[in-house]
Amino acid sequence: MRQRGGWARVVAALIVLAALVxxxxxxxxxxxxRERVVxxxxxxxxxxxxFALNGEDLGKLGASVLAADLRFTTVxxxxxxxxxxxxxxSVQFDQERPLFPGLNSLKxxxxxxxxLSSRGREVILxxxxxxxxxxxxxxxxxxxxxxxxxxxxxxxxxxxxxFNLTGEKGVAQSRIAYVSALNRTAKEIFVMDYxxxxxxxxxxxxxxxxxxxxxxxxxxxxxxxxxxxxPDLFLLNFDSGRRDTLxxxxxxxxxxxxxxDGQWLAFAMSxxxxxxxxxxxxxxxxxxxxxxxxxxSVSPSFxxxxxQIVFNSDRGGTPQIYVMDVDGTNxxxxxxxxxxxxxxxxxxRGEKIVFMCQLAGNQICLINPDGxxxxxxxxxxxxxxxxxxxxxxHIAFxxxxxxxxxxxxxxxxxxxxxxxxxxxxxxxxxDWSP
Amino acid sequence: xxxxxxxxxxxxxxxxxxxxxxxGCPKRPGVxxxxxxxxxxSSAAEASSAAPTATPAAPRVPTASAPRVGETPVARPPxxxxxxxxxxxxxxxxxxxxxxxxxxxxxxxxxxxxDQKAALNENVGWLKANVRAKISxxxxxxxxxxxxxxxxxxxxxxKAVKEYVVGAGIVPDRIAxxxxxxxxxxxxxxxxSAWKWNRRxxxxxxxx
Numbered sequence: 001m002r003q004r005g006g007w008a009r010v011v012a013a014l015i016v017l018a019a020l021v022x023x024x025x026x027x028x029x030x031x032x033x034r035e036r037v038v039x040x041x042x043x044x045x046x047x048x049x050x051f052a053l054n055g056e057d058l059g060k061l062g063a064s065v066l067a068a069d070l071r072f073t074t075v076x077x078x079x080x081x082x083x084x085x086x087x088x089x090s091v092q093f094d095q096e097r098p099l100f101p102g103l104n105s106l107k108x109x110x111x112x113x114x115x116l117s118s119r120g121r122e123v124i125l126x127x128x129x130x131x132x133x134x135x136x137x138x139x140x141x142x143x144x145x146x147x148x149x150x151x152x153x154x155x156x157x158x159x160x161x162x163f164n165l166t167g168e169k170g171v172a173q174s175r176i177a178y179v180s181a182l183n184r185t186a187k188e189i190f191v192m193d194y195x196x197x198x199x200x201x202x203x204x205x206x207x208x209x210x211x212x213x214x215x216x217x218x219x220x221x222x223x224x225x226x227x228x229x230x231p232d233l234f235l236l237n238f239d240s241g242r243r244d245t246l247x248x249x250x251x252x253x254x255x256x257x258x259x260x261d262g263q264w265l266a267f268a269m270s271x272x273x274x275x276x277x278x279x280x281x282x283x284x285x286x287x288x289x290x291x292x293x294x295x296x297s298v299s300p301s302f303x304x305x306x307x308q309i310v311f312n313s314d315r316g317g318t319p320q321i322y323v324m325d326v327d328g329t330n331x332x333x334x335x336x337x338x339x340x341x342x343x344x345x346x347x348x349r350g351e352k353i354v355f356m357c358q359l360a361g362n363q364i365c366l367i368n369p370d371g372x373x374x375x376x377x378x379x380x381x382x383x384x385x386x387x388x389x390x391x392x393x394h395i396a397f398x399x400x401x402x403x404x405x406x407x408x409x410x411x412x413x414x415x416x417x418x419x420x421x422x423x424x425x426x427x428x429x430x431d432w433s434p
Numbered sequence: 435x436x437x438x439x440x441x442x443x444x445x446x447x448x449x450x451x452x453x454x455x456x457x458g459c460p461k462r463p464g465v466x467x468x469x470x471x472x473x474x475x476s477s478a479a480e481a482s483s484a485a486p487t488a489t490p491a492a493p494r495v496p497t498a499s500a501p502r503v504g505e506t507p508v509a510r511p512p513x514x515x516x517x518x519x520x521x522x523x524x525x526x527x528x529x530x531x532x533x534x535x536x537x538x539x540x541x542x543x544x545x546x547x548x549d550q551k552a553a554l555n556e557n558v559g560w561l562k563a564n565v566r567a568k569i570s571x572x573x574x575x576x577x578x579x580x581x582x583x584x585x586x587x588x589x590x591x592x593k594a595v596k597e598y599v600v601g602a603g604i605v606p607d608r609i610a611x612x613x614x615x616x617x618x619x620x621x622x623x624x625x626x627s628a629w630k631w632n633r634r635x636x637x638x639x640x641x642x
Contacts, residue, residue, distance in 0.1 A: 145508035153508045187617060191513055204516040208617045211582060224585075230612065231585065241514035252589050252613060255582040268586060270613075275586035296586040312583055318542070319583050340542075342580040356580055384580050400624075429581055 040077035041165060043070060043110040044084055044103060046091040051116035053147055058123065059089065059116055062154050066112065068195060069158030069172040074393055074411055075165075079108055096130060103132045110138070112161060114154075123147045127157045129164065138164050151197055171389045175433040176396055177202075177212035177221055178407050181426035189223055194389070194432070196407075196420030202236060203227075211429055213256045213265075215282070218434045222246070222256040222265055233267055235282070246284055257300040257309070259326075266290065266300035266309055277311060279326075290328040301345045301353075302326070303369070310334070310344040310353050310369075321355050323369065334371045341365075343385050348392040352412075356384040364397050364414075377414030387430045388412075396420075396430040533560050534569065534637035536620075537595060538630060541578065544590040546598050554595070557637055558602040568641035571595045573613040574620065576629035581615055588613030595635035610640065 048063035063081075070076040081088045085102045093115055103111060115126045122144050129138040141160065143153045155172035162170030174194045181187045186206040192199040203209045205227035212223045221236045233246045233253035247253040251270035258265055263282055268275050274294040278287035291297040295315040302309055310323050321335040321344045335341040340358035347354065350369070354377075357365035362382040366375045381401025388395060392412065399408045402419065405426045410417040421427035535553035537546065546554065561567060573592030575584040592611035600606050620636075621628040 141506050142504060143506045143508050144502075149508050149510060152510060156506070156508050185618075200513045201515065202513050204518050206518070208614070210585075210617070236514065238511070238514060243516070251611070252585055254585050268582070270586065270589045275589055296583065296590065298586050299580070299582045312580075314542075314583075319579070340579060342583050362578075 041075055041110065042077045042079060042108045043112060043161075044079040044088065044108045045070075045081070045112050045114075046084075046086075046088040046096070046099075047093075047113040047115050049089050049092075049115070051118075053118070053123065058147070058150055061150070062114055062116065062125065063089070065151055065154040065195075066114070066158055069155060069170070070112075070161065072172075072195075072394070072416075073158075073162055073170060075162065075168075079106070093126065093128070096128075097135060100130070100132050100135055108132055110161075110165070112157075114157065119144070121146065123150055123153070125153050125157060127160075129161055151193065155193070168391060171391055171394065171432075174390055176387075176407065176409075176420070176430050177214060177433065178396075178421070178430040179210055179212070179426075179428050180421070180424040181428075182424055184425075187426075189221070190427075191221075191433075192420070194409075196422075199421070199423065211255050212431050213258055214431055214433045215258055216260055216262040216434055220282075221431075222258065222267075224252075224254045224256070233265075244284070246282075247278075247280060247287060249287075255299045257302055259302050260304055260306045266302070266311075268298040268300075277309070277328075290324070290326075297322075299343050303346045304348055304350045308346075308369075310346050312342045312344060312355075321353065321367070332371075334367060334369075335374075336371075337374060345386055345388055347388050347412075348390060352392075354386040354388065354395055356386065364395065364410075366412075375414075377410065378417065380417070383408075385429050387432050389432050390434045394432075396432050398428040398430065532637070532639070534639065536637065537635045539591055539633040539635070541576065541629070541633065542587065544587065544594045546594060551598075554598055555602070558599055558604060561599070561604045561608070564642065566642070567639055568608045568610070570610040570612060570638045570640050571599075572618075572636040572638060573611065574618060574632055574634045574636060575616045576632040577616050577619060577624065578629065579616070581617070585613050585615035588615045591633075591635050 045063055045067055048059040050057055051059040067078045070078050086099055091113065093113065096111060096113055109132055111130045111132055113128045113130065117124045125143040127143060128140040131138055139160065143156055145153050152173065158172040159170035162168060171194055175191050176194055177189060177191050179187050180190045187208045188201045189203045189209045189212045190199050190201050202221065203225065205225060207226040210224045212221045214221055219238050223234055223236065224231050225234050230248065230250060231252050231254055232248040233256060235244045235246050247267065247269065249269055249271045252268055252275055254268045256265045256267040264279055265282060266277055266279050269278050269287060275296045275298060276292060277290040277297045277300050279290055280287040295313055297311055297313040300309045300311040307326055308323055309326055310321060312319055313322050316333060318339045319342050320333055321341050322331060322333050324331040338358040342356045344353050344355040352366045353369060354364060354366050357363050357376065359376055362384050363376050364378045364383045364386045366377060367373060381399050383397050383399045386395050386397040394409055394411055396407060396409045398405050405428045406419055407421045407427045407430045408417055408419050534557045537550040537553055540547065571592045573588030573590065575588050592613055596609050596611050599609060619632045620634060621631040
């Protein structure tokens with residue numbers, strides 16, 4: 001019996017050892033798999049030879065805009081042009097085939113080739129994307145437009161590359177709305193390209209305009225304006241240029257948030273004792289109360305399913321993040337660390353909520369909708385008012401790290417924090433278009 | 435289950451796991467991999483929700499020439515500008531010499547501080563002496579915290595001041611309230627020396 005038990009122990013030990021080795025091995029493989037999943041698509045850019053228009057080399061500009069767009073996706077590894085075994089800007093159409101073996105040996109998977117020309121007042125970008133290994137053309141397109149849309153033309157090419165190679169809609173053609181303080185009194189809403197180019201004012205009433213929010217179809221911006229002497233809620237229609245008053249109750253009509261189907265807005269009104277959240281049809285109507293009581297509830301943001309709303313409230317004594325169902329029931333508090341958590345936004349894929357946390361100053365944090373997984377993304381300066389890119393890969397936010405407030409963007413993991421605004425006195429409250 | 439069969443099961447499971455990993459471990463990614471779709475799923479739902487790229491919903495091109503076959507016109511309608519309206523003086527710090535005094539608050543608070551009641555009582559006295567005057571009480575905040583939360587905090591401060599003044603015998607009809615959140619700081623600066631002046635209830639005479 002004793003001998004048999006000893007033998008069993010040896011076998012057991014061996015099995016445990018085997019299991020441990022297997023587990024360790026499995027972890028190695030698992031890590032390798034994960035690394036592979038995040039491995040970027042390697043792409044080289046060529047063409048975009050010199051093409052002067054109004055004293056500017058659009059070829060050079062096009063190559064730099066395309067490289068920046070593709071890098072920003074976090075999906076592509078854009079190969080440094082100096083690392084290529086040829087002069088990329090001298091490559092012409094139909095000269096690309098002999099380059100493939102060299103690119104292949106550098107493990108470069110794709111080659112994007114652009115060629116510029118003009119026709120009358122229009123500029124033409126002839127664009128082709130090749131898969132280096134097979135030598136096949138993935139797509140070829142001819143983008144035509146007014147030179148003032150040149151950056152947009154290149155953004156379109158970048159988004160087409162993204163869509164063709166990942167099936168995901170890119171954000172290169174998206175825009176960011178924000179508030180820009182022109183002086184001590186006028187705070188106007190501006191719209192700029194997602195990379196900070198082409199800022200344009202869409203309000204001009206010289207009062208305070210706040211909280212721009214794009215409708216899910218990108219055709220409207222909801223915002224609060226003091227133009228009539230009270231903070232009223234407006235809808236600006238980009239197609240018609242109309243500005244309709246959606247809510248003008250005495251007191252606050254503030255911090256709108258769109259339902260994912262674009263049919264409703266949640267917003268804060270101070271009619272009555274506290275400041276509470278209400279739901280109003282996009283076409284106008286009687287607001288329906290979602291919260292009641294003497295406390296503050298502001299900054300609602302719908303979950304992508306449209307079933308829940310995350311918002312900011314001081315009902316627990318300090319500003320904290322809360323979640324409730326869209327009918328106002330099932331209220332629960334999400335944040336418990338820090339005395340000031342504010343301006344939450346639900347991610348487009350639903351798995352995260354980004355908000356301003358107060359951990360060693362105002363910072364941008366992520367939290368899971370179940371309250372777990374708190375993660376701090378910023379450390380430099382004061383940071384607030386985060387807003388997701390439509391694909392959920394990036395976050396725009398306000399930062400004071402350069403002194404005044406400016407709009408910055410970063411990847412959703414907090415890397416590559418980049419300043420976008422350089423004009424005006426203060427730039428804040430960003431919202432990313434679909 | 436005896437310990438022996440348990441062990442056998444464990445062993446079998448281990449072998450199975452090893453096999454699964456051996457079989458399931460795909461080839462390393464080659465540069466010739468077709469499609470390059472290594473990043474993320476490209477489900478039909480995503481594909482259909484994305485903007486059609488081959489046949490774009492052509493925005494109006496502001497040029498005379500119609501787009502030719504096989505071309506992708508790229509344009510964007512101009513953004514609507516707002517006609518200029520007369521700038522409102524509301525919220526702009528009043529010139530000094532106003533007979534009404536500001537009252538100041540603690541951070542994220544709207545309670546009337548004891549040391550502010552003397553100023554408020556003076557304002558009440560003025561309102562009692564000027565029975566036809568109407569006022570607006572503006573609620574303001576310091577720059578800390580988010581703009582949207584501060585709108586609500588400023589609203590609460592304005593209402594707290596109004597409540598005090600009404601409690602002292604002034605009819606509510608004479609008093610409007612408005613919040614400017616942190617949008618109209620009285621003193622520019624990034625520390626308490628500025629903040630303490632910006633957390634205020636500001637009295638504006640709207641009708642004398």
